Amino acid sequence: MEQEQTTLPGVQILIPRRIEDARGFFSETWNKETLLGLGIDVDFVQDNHSLSREAGVVRGLHFQAPPHAQDKLVRVGAGAILDVAVDIRTGSPQFGKWTAIKISARNGRQVFIPKGFLHGFVTLEPNTEILYKTSDVYAPDCDGSVYFADPDLGIDWGLCADRAILSDKDRNAQRFADFKSPFTFEG
Numbered sequence: 001m002e003q004e005q006t007t008l009p010g011v012q013i014l015i016p017r018r019i020e021d022a023r024g025f026f027s028e029t030w031n032k033e034t035l036l037g038l039g040i041d042v043d044f045v046q047d048n049h050s051l052s053r054e055a056g057v058v059r060g061l062h063f064q065a066p067p068h069a070q071d072k073l074v075r076v077g078a079g080a081i082l083d084v085a086v087d088i089r090t091g092s093p094q095f096g097k098w099t100a101i102k103i104s105a106r107n108g109r110q111v112f113i114p115k116g117f118l119h120g121f122v123t124l125e126p127n128t129e130i131l132y133k134t135s136d137v138y139a140p141d142c143d144g145s146v147y148f149a150d151p152d153l154g155i156d157w158g159l160c161a162d163r164a165i166l167s168d169k170d171r172n173a174q175r176f177a178d179f180k181s182p183f184t185f186e187g
């Protein structure tokens with residue numbers, strides 16, 4: 001497993017080894033001990049799988065507030081996405097800053113997103129499936145979102161906001177200026 005840092009400390013790219021043979025490849029996509037060796041000590045409790053039929057589907061920007069905040073380990077089973085994280089820890093030197101990483105079924109890259117960050121993605125291909133682990137269960141009462149194309153965030157999604165395919169929840173998400181973060185930076 002290779003590990004790369006991103007421009008947002010805490011958000012990391014993990015690249016599992018692929019063992020190729022005549023049939024294809026084999027890859028350990030998650031191994032608790034391997035992640036511990038990379039300094040990522042997380043107990044995942046839920047696996048999620050979503051399909052987006054079109055390119056240009058945006059899901060996000062989402063978070064769950066404490067006591068159900070989630071670390072996430074995201075990968076792509078089919079297709080490709082631009083995966084986005086935003087630091088929302090009050091007092092963080094990176095507060096409001098974002099990073100975007102292209103991950104695909106082909107490149108096998110994964111993104112680790114800790115608690116205290118918004119998460120979202122845009123699909124780059126039709127029939128894109130993402131698979132991700134979370135360190136806490138789904139808790140609708142703690143679920144929150146921020147509008148993906150908020151000019152105060154200035155995220156480059158690679159598409160015009162009015163072309164994005166969104167859920168009603170994400171289309172009507174709050175503005176970043178109105179957002180009261182439940183997370184604080186702990187150094």
Ligand SMILES: Cc1cn([C@H]2C[C@H](O)[C@@H](COP(=O)(O)OP(=O)(O)O[C@H]3O[C@@H](C)C(=O)[C@@H](O)[C@H]3O)O2)c(=O)[nH]c1=O
Pocket residue numbers: 048050059060062063072119120121137138167169
């Ligand atoms: C996230 C989630 C949703 N659901 C339900 C709620 C709803 O009926 C349906 C679709 O939910 P959503 O519209 O919130 O799904 P989606 O927009 O795909 O939400 C996801 O987006 C990405 C960016 C994340 O980071 C995830 O944590 C999650 O928030 O699935 C669960 O049952 N369990 C879950 O863990």
